[in-house]
Amino acid sequence: MSGVVYLAGVTAVAAVVIAVFLYAPAGVRAVQRLGVRRGLIAPDPPVLPPRVERLARDLQRIRADLAGLDPHTPVARRRGVLAAYDDTLADACRAMGLVDPLADVPEGMDREVARLEVEELLVAAGLIPARTPGR
CATH class of the missing domain: 1.20.5 (Single alpha-helices involved in coiled-coils or other helix-helix interfaces)
Structure with a gap:
């Protein structure tokens, strides 16, 4: 037993x-x-999903490309980089659940202002760093 x-x-x-x-x-x-x-x-701290992290890296890379464009860069190249940046901003807004102010805004000063608004939304959401003066 x-x-x-x-x-x-x-x-x-x-x-x-x-x-x-x-x-x-x-x-x-x-x-x-x-x-x-x-x-x-x-x-x-919240961990961003890989897609959002990739979008953040893409935004920073394209933003640096825009800032580094030579004044003699062809207009087609400049517009292409700017269009890629706008598309990536829109993707980032959708991924973060934010409203995209760039939608339906024609090219010109209004679009520049809307682009700055989107950047500020994404800075506030912690997706991209704030611009430093002179950049």
């Missing part, structure tokens, strides 16, 4: 050890969520 009890005890301990290894990460996450809800632990 004592052999059966011993075997049952060893089996129970093994089951507890396996359960701890399997469910420990879920338990840690549950305790962290409870701590965040109670205000004991600071919440983790």
Whole structure:
């Protein structure tokens, strides 16, 4: 009889050890969520999905391309880079759930102003850094 009890005890301990290894990460996450809800632990900063991160990199790259265009750059190239920037701004607005002020705005000063508004929305959303003076 004592052999059966011993075997049952060893089996129970093994089951507890396996359960701890399997469910420990879920338990840690549950305790962290409870701590965040109670205000004991600071919440983790939100992680942007990969698509939004790619859009942010694209915006920064195209923005740098625009700023670095030579004054003698052909108009077609300048318009192409600007159109790519506008398209990427619109994609970023959609990805962040923001209204795109560039939609249906014709080329000209109104579009420049709308482009600045979109940039400010994305800066406020934390997607792109603010422009530094002179850039």
